[in-house]
Amino acid sequence: MGELAGLMRVFLDHASTTPLRPEAKSALTNALELTGNPSSVHSSGQQTRALVEDARDQVAQAVGCNRSEVIFTSGGTEANNQAIKGLFWASGKKLIISSPLEHHAVIDPIQWLEQNQGAEVYWLKVDRGGQVDLTDLQIVLNARASEVALIALMWVNNETGVVTDIPAVTSVANKFNVPVHSDAVAAFGNVDINFASSGLSTMAISGHKVGAPIGVGALIVGRDQKPSSLVHGGSQERSLRSGTLSYPMIASFGAASAAASADLDARKTRLLELRNELEAKVLVKLPNAMVTVANSKRSFHNAHFIFPGAQSDNLLFLLDQSGISASAGSACTAGVLAPSHVLLAMGIEPELADCSIRVSLGHSTTKSDIDAFVSAIEAAYPVAVLEAANQKAI
């Protein structure tokens, strides 16, 4: 049991945030040397404006969209809120279609619209493999397409890594002329994304998942889309997102996006091998363990386990004490782990959902990280199982 400082940490929680990429760091520090509001007309402003526009090109290239479709935001949550509320308000319609597997940054704005703005929500059926039932989508659109304000479905699930077939979603939705928003925060940097060919109307991405600092992201808004604005002011960003542009953060985001896009194929090959090795080794060492969604199409960066009989919080505690940062469900405000709404929606029994661990790999992950995890979980699992049994016995 070590103290916070001075520990060599093994960081296997890249889905929560990933280390700053060197390119992003130098873009940030270089930009910090400059002075100028990117919206000013003078040369100082033009200088920082150039950084913003360079970054816009980099992001546009990384996600395959037109540069004017990139709306910089403070991050993924803001981008999701802007898309969902903005499309809803602009549509004049009431029905929102989404899935219970979404991140809270999507579920909560939708529920807010339901509770405060008269929205009606249709939550699509999902299966135990963490996949959305597209037949259900087809059925509800056949019946009620004219009432639908938007469809919101994530590209990659942040907990399980399961990939949604977005082109299949949009090919159904576009026939009915219904806009589709996708939370691509967990997808960006991990799967090939091409906004132009995706059929999406809007798409949310976040900087810190690809190696930029926390606090910057973007909403990609198709040229033909006119969502209502969430933040009014100086009319920056197509008048959708007012507020002085944070050119250092945006420049850093641009650099990280370019780097994540450039090394995607190589990283995918390398990390897929490590992820498969990790899963195989864990299953050999701990035959009780389960890979939660072994048979679904999922991203290479995510290994999601269930360790029956061992509660997540105990496992995370023991792993943390061995110097390993991993994750379970989303932590709530007070730091208490609640069973994952994603796993519960998939139909996984609460007792098992309570025993899940997400290991997520990223650009800095090495084989020794994987080995460290395997030996730490091997030691932690029996302790956590014993602890759970003890608590039941008291």
Added chain:
Amino acid sequence: MSGGVDSAVAAARAVEQGHEVVGVHLALSRMPGTLRTGSRGCCTIEDSMDAQRAANKLGIPFYVWDFSERFKLDVVDDFVAEYQAGRTPNPCMRCNERIKFAALLEKGLALGFDAVCTGHYASIESDLDGNLELHRSLAMAKDQSYVLGVLTQEQLRHSMFPLGATASKDLVRKEATERGLSVANKPDSYDICFIPEGDTRDWLKEFVNSEPGQIIDTDGQVVGEHDGLVGFTIGQRKGLNLGRPAKDGRPRYVLEIRPKTKEVVVGPEAALEIAELAGDRFSWCGKAPENVSEFFDCEVQVRAHGDAVAAQAAVIDGELVIRLVAPLYGVAPGQTAVLYLGTRVLGQTTIDRTVSAAASIV
């Protein structure tokens, strides 16, 4: 670490003594009406953040451990059930007995720790044979040995109370300031932690099925009515709303609560005098006194912030029976009687029955 100054300083001292310390905040709240999917009651978030700030300052890891279900089951439900049965429970005692020095301690031991360290004002001492004893703290005004009276020898062996030898809370606050702990001037908490407004009677109304009934005197005469037994406590004088004054014109007090017949019995102050207490849910704090089947001299304390009074105690037919040398006023079943010998805590019992001084004369 509750988020208060005492546990923060206790943790700081444990760190300074060279122990490997991990800060743990217990999530105990399951307040109704604050639910978002997957989230919990929010009334302790600020406290949790304060605790985390202190842990950060000390450079120790910090975790929130969720005992809310256990707490609900073992403390809150017990609290409600005791009131429902007409008794006056002490939930802090139950929390120490079932959560802090049971569930938490067990979890700590299972996860590789040796002890639970808290900011309680009490001292653990060892006799010549290595038996552990619980004693009052040096800071008499803050002494919390009463609420720790439920601890057994084995629990004491895995407990640390670093504040026991500190002369006053002011010194603890001063030390917190010197250590740069932001909770140094945080106000003390007095209320029951799961009753946010501090109004026990009002809170209980939601949980306890309470029906109107009669208020009677010791002769069985109906002297008034009540709209529910909830919140009546033995010794209570105010809020009885009795229509007729007593024959002797003197104030009347709650003497007894009878859940089965929904009756509240009132009578003169003298009838509150209790000569004997007894209960079969007793335990010894550390080594049991020798030959407990014969009455031995001790002192007894029946409230967290009350004085200890002279008594004799013995275990008779499986019950810890405590005879008071001078009568005590208004002791209610459900309260805990803690036995002391000087500063040492001998043991405790939950009071199941009392014998009034008047009855014992008869």
